[in-house]
Amino acid sequence: MSAATVEPREKLYEGKAKIVYATNRPDVVIQYFKDDATAFNALKRGTIVGKGVVNNHVSATMFQRLERAGVATHYLATLSDREMACRKLDIIKIETIVRNVVAGSLAKRTGLPEGAPIKRPIVELYYKSDPLGDPMINEDHVRMLGLATPAEIGWCRRAALKINAILRPYLRRRSLLLVDFKLEFGRHGRRLYLGDEISPDTCRLWDARTKERLDKDRFRRDLGGVEDAYQEVYRRVVGGKPSAA
Ligand code: TMP
Numbered sequence: 168m169s170a171a172t173v174e175p176r177e178k179l180y181e182g183k184a185k186i187v188y189a190t191n192r193p194d195v196v197i198q199y200f201k202d203d204a205t206a207f208n209a210l211k212r213g214t215i216v217g218k219g220v221v222n223n224h225v226s227a228t229m230f231q232r233l234e235r236a237g238v239a240t241h242y243l244a245t246l247s248d249r250e251m252a253c254r255k256l257d258i259i260k261i262e263t264i265v266r267n268v269v270a271g272s273l274a275k276r277t278g279l280p281e282g283a284p285i286k287r288p289i290v291e292l293y294y295k296s297d298p299l300g301d302p303m304i305n306e307d308h309v310r311m312l313g314l315a316t317p318a319e320i321g322w323c324r325r326a327a328l329k330i331n332a333i334l335r336p337y338l339r340r341r342s343l344l345l346v347d348f349k350l351e352f353g354r355h356g357r358r359l360y361l362g363d364e365i366s367p368d369t370c371r372l373w374d375a376r377t378k379e380r381l382d383k384d385r386f387r388r389d390l391g392g393v394e395d396a397y398q399e400v401y402r403r404v405v406g407g408k409p410s411a412a
């Protein structure tokens with residue numbers, strides 16, 4: 168698929184970090200990656216210059232790596248520095264989080280220090296609901312709320328662990344420690360696909376040697392050097408420097 172065969176039509180949805188457009192093809196959408204950044208359910212807002220370009224290309228690289236390893240993703244093509252053509256999914260309203268190292272809300276919930284290793288990766292489910300602030304839920308809640316069938320949830324869990332098993336060594340070879348990350352899945356026809364993005368917005372990525380944070384925690388926690396961290400992830404994952412688009 169090339170830019171010539173997909174044309175944007177009306178805006179379907181505008182989220183905190185992306186805009187989704189319909190296209191001339193009914194089963195294809197375009198994700199447009201913005202520089203807008205939010206944290207703490209949009210209580211904190213800002214701009215990370217160049218983030219959209221980084222997240223678009225980093226996500227494309229990750230999706231292509233996963234496809235080569237047999238994971239079905241919504242990725243179809245990179246149309247421009249900020250636009251990705253994707254299969255149109257019926258998104259399951261669950262955020263699936265995988266954790267390899269204690270950080271963030273897991274440190275808060277358990278009292279364990281950030282950076283403590285986890286022997287076996289942990290999978291957590293959150294209800295994707297802005298008004299409720301994305302609360303953690305379990306499989307009984309998923310069934311009660313009718314968010315997904317038990318078979319779908321089983322599939323998402325297995326896919327999340329497979330994705331972790333592929334991306335962890337892939338990123339380690341690029342001197343990045345995959346601490347944790349968030350995934351969204353959706354339905355298209357009779358199949359499930361990985362959707363959304365995989366980027367420094369949705370992953371915790373630490374320098375493997377120094378443990379320096381190279382992800383959105385720099386913005387969430389006012390650590391400074393936010394743009395530089397995103398550019399560094401681009402350099403390690405995609406290669407080279409992003410254009411200034
Ligand atoms: P947490 O430790 O705050 O629960 O975050 C776990 C992972 O999920 C981390 O890599 C960042 C990602 N994440 C999102 O992608 N979106 C969100 O809204 C939140 C809270 C976390």
Ligand code: ASP
Binds near residue numbers: 183208387
């Ligand atoms: N997506 C979250 C929000 O603004 C931010 C985060 O990643 O922490 O609600």
